[in-house]
Amino acid sequence: MTRALSRNEVEVATPNDLRAAIDHALARAGCTFDELAEQAKTGHFESMRARLAWVAIGDLYRVDLGSDV
DSSP states (O other): OOOOOOTTOOOOOOHHHHHHHHHHHHHHHTSOHHHHHHHHHHTOOSSHHHHHHHHHHGGGTTOOOOOOO
């Protein structure tokens, strides 16, 4: 079981963590990152899942996450 973080601890996401989050959000939204960005640009999302995916991962669009391996 994972221990709880104390009030002063911060869990930092690795590039692999971020890639996994992106992949999961896009799979649930049913689109590519480019398609999702276009939906955000027009303001017309195909679904609530797509809108929520953009809120969760939109800041990572076209960010070079490099390699964590």
